[in-house]
Amino acid sequence: MPERFYGVRHHGPGSARAVVRELTAQQPEILLVEGPPEADDLVRWVAGGGLEPPVALLGYAAEDPGRAAFWPFAVFSPEWQAIRWAVENEVPVRFFDLPYAFRVGAADPAAVVPAGPAEPAPEVPAGPADPAPEVPGTADETPPGSMTDEARRPVDPIGELASAAGYDDPERWWEDVVEHRGVPVFEAIAEAMTAIREGAAEDPEDLLREAYMRTVLREVRRKHENIAVVCGAWHVPALTRKVPVKEDTALLKGRRKGKVAFTWVPWTYGRLASWSGYGAGVTSPGWYHHLFTSADAVVPRWLVDAAGVLRAEGVPTSSAHVIEATRLAETLATLRGRPLAGLAEVTEAAEAVMCDGEPLRTELINRRLVVGERLGTVPDEMPAVPLAKDLTAQQRALRLKPEAAERELKLDLRKDTDLRRSRLLHRLRTLDVPWGEPAAGRRGTGTFREEWVLRWQPEFAVRLVEGSMWGTTVAGAASARVIRRARTAKTLAEVTALLETCLLAELGEAYPEVLAALDTRAALDADIHHLMAALPALARTLRYGDVRRTDVAGLATVAAGLLKRICAGLPSAAGSLSGDAARQLRDGVDGVHQAVSLLADDELRELWLATIESLARRPDLHGLPAGRLTRLLLDAGRLDTVEVRRRLRLPLTVGTPPAHAAAWVEGFLAGGGLLLVHDDALLTLVDEWLADVPEEAFEDVLPLLRRTFGTFEAGERRAIGERVAGPRAGAARAAVAAIDEKRAVSVLPVLGALLGREIHIREDA
Incomplete structure (x- = not known):
């Protein structure tokens, strides 16, 4: 032939x-x-x-x-x-x-x-x-x-x-x-x-x-x-x-x-x-996988699978839905002159009958079925670099199976298995293999618990091959990579971040090298912003080292030395600031303030508070850091509300440039609006100042205020709006707060039956 x-x-x-x-x-x-x-x-x-x-x-x-x-x-x-x-x-x-x-x-x-x-x-x-x-x-x-x-x-x-x-x-x-x-x-x-x-x-x-x-x-x-x-x-x-x-x-x-x-x-x-x-x-x-593996009844089988996807998400989908969707898909194919209902027909039928026309439900079916989340497998004997084989062995030992679908993983670091899982995920991130990403909104080092989102990507195979140049095991390769990065780090913050990495990933071999690089870089780096950026990671390492059973001896002296240098250099760095420089200083101060609270050292805390207290009194300080320092001192108990109101009146007085006043308010209110919700006097001051802003300056002030209030939670913004609304809002709240005692008593028998016990009304109530 x-x-x-x-x-x-x-x-x-x-x-x-x-x-x-x-x-x-x-x-x-x-x-x-x-x-x-x-x-x-x-x-x-x-x-x-x-x-x-x-x-x-x-x-x-x-x-x-x-x-x-x-x-x-x-x-x-x-x-x-x-x-x-x-x-x-x-x-x-x-x-x-x-x-x-x-x-x-x-x-x-x-x-x-x-x-x-x-x-x-x-x-x-x-x-x-x-x-x-x-x-x-x-x-x-x-x-x-x-x-x-x-x-x-x-x-x-x-x-x-x-x-x-x-x-x-x-x-x-x-x-x-x-x-x-x-x-x-x-x-x-x-x-x-x-x-x-x-x-x-x-x-x-x-x-x-x-x-x-x-x-x-x-x-x-x-x-x-x-x-x-x-x-x-x-x-x-x-x-x-x-x-x-x-x-x-x-x-x-x-x-x-x-x-x-x-x-x-x-x-x-x-x-x-x-x-x-x-x-x-x-x-x-x-869809093509379904066409190839389904010899007959292609459309009904597909719609049965789609119903299963919807049911798994709590959407009620019955067999009647599947039957009607099948009929609709086949009818559409006939009307369009197609030999068999294709993906377009089954999708339209599923959306109309099973999804009630909801695009999000249709998108769910598309993601789970049309594209699919299937991940292939290869034999353990397949030739691979030693680093990949070591990872496979650890995945098997820790019962962490790679999956294409995204899934959540909650870890309790007090358990040996979970602690080892956490270390493995952090080591892989060091090698640019982010199989696990920390869940949004949760910090892994702050408590005994961590939350991860796991999803295996095929290109990680290439990165494991690349990572094999650093070592034959995950721990060895991660240690070598961290040592290399510590020796070539250009800023102090990079080194302290690597020190935190050593803690999270338990890279004992890299720790002495990173600590030596930290000492060298800390002695040579005089940039106040570099020093402030470096302290938070160092403080987290000190504070949570015991959670991960890591020896952090020797870091306290380094952290104390950094803070003292920050306190000495901060006043000179706070003069004649542009808007961008003021924002950078504000962010740096926030980071150092949080770090000081983690250090739990009374002497260092007093030194820091005394420094920012002196700095906050300077009349030439940019409004953004000035307002922020005032807020930090209020939260720390170093200022009372009377003094805060006095300081707030100064930038809000007539004659002060509106942009400076808005920057002061932005710095003071950054981080949450609960203070305005509970302090009528401060809310009144801000409200009155805003009402007095000249019309020609209002457009310059509005973006700053929108940026500030946009950071507040929705509930905080709603509460502030209700308080500003005035007497009508107060009357509405009073009406809601009023209780009809007769109607309230009438539900007690039913409530007692639900709770399984008799409810008695106190005579003095």
Whole structure:
């Protein structure tokens, strides 16, 4: 049987089924698949049960792991199904795309070696790769087989075919012609691609890749006659036409190879989706997975799953909803002349019947089902760098399974297992692997509890390869990375932040080095803002070291020395401030004030309060820090309300520039509006000053005040508004506060029955 070319849409379930049927009928001697030839040795892993898609081939430069690329595969990818068929039938498999080593070895990869085929969106090349922004390293690092340069191609062939057929959506046309009909159309697609390529400009990168493919084909033809080729449909015309050998040789001449390494890594459907930035992706990987795995009753099964998603979120969804939604989807498909209800029809039906027209519920179904949250797996025996293997062992020991879906993790640091989990997550963040992110609004070092949000991303595999330059274990690599950063730190705050990292991640090996760098930097750094920025992390390290069972001896002396230098330099740094400088000083003072409260040292607290008390009395001080210092002193009990009212009147008096007064009020009120809620005199002062602001100055003051009051909680703003509203608000509150005793007593018998006890009314009540 002569060689056969199967031009496919990558990640297309219809193409996947058709390829398997055709291979079974052809029974080829060898299978060629578009992909990186350096990964040929990894094909054998497809036969085992431990490699479960979605997975991806990860290729990276051996000398610079940051230059890396992915070739993802899903269970519905035609390449994956073709490889599985070949392995199960003991047919040799070869990847025959341009080697990734050519791209790594090129002096100018973007100009010399293709950054990937300019495949049209539906015609995705075999072994597509994730775009470079998802991979650390060079910004233009895209491998052969990627789809990131599709915009460079002058024509979208599938779009042209869809338009010729009267479709305004190429995706819908492809579903109707290929996915839903289940009929092999390889010859027709190849003929259409040939016609389109005849009138389109050629991409130089496509020409280079296709020259290499033809070279491999010639080599294989010397030994085999019955050959099967699975590649992107765009390439089929170039591979079937006669091209002189010397032309291909001339194109490939002078290419230099670099040293690369390949392995399998888990992938996710979220990363397979084209909206994530992956050029070779599809818009609905979860839907395509359903089409491939559901042999019959595609629409009802899908809507049953959608009902399950809604029920899990507390939305009542019955079987009647599913039945009616199925009928509506099938009716829509009939009216639109489609062979089977597609994603558009089932989505519209689900939104109308099951979601009550709520877009948020529809979006939930899209996120959970249309895209999906599936994460692939690879065998433990898969070749990997020692750092990745160490992480896998720790994940297993700590019962932390990587998942593509976002989930919350609550830790109690008094428990050994939770403490070890916390240390692992902090160590990974040090290596730029943020598998866990601290939950918003919660600080992990302030109590015995931590809250994390976990979500595993495929690109972490590359960062683990990069991190292997620092060590073979997570702890060792994190320690080496922290030591390096401490030695190259440019500010004192960077060093103290690293000291806190040593605490959170328990990096005992790095601690002495970071402490030595802290001593050196603290002695040399005289910038008052650097000193103020450095103290908070140091104070947290001292205050919460015992929570994490970490030795923090010696840091108290360093912290005391920093605070004394801050107190000595603060007065000179507070003169003649611009608006930005005043804001920077205000923020620095806030940080130091919180740090002093954590240090729990009475002498240091007295020194700090005396310093800001003296500074707050200066008449030339900018309004923003002046108001803030007054508020801090009031909260600390160093000023009474009478003195605060006097100081507030000074910037609010007639003749003071409104901008200065507004800055003073902003500094004083920053951090919360409860003071205005409970102090009528202060509220009256602010209200009267605001009413007296001249009309021509009001526009300058308004943005400052809006920024200040915008930081208050909604309840605080509402309470302030009610107090400013005057007598009517007071009367309303009095009316609400009035209690009708007769009506109140009437409910007591029912309340007693609910509580299971008799309620007696006191006579003196």
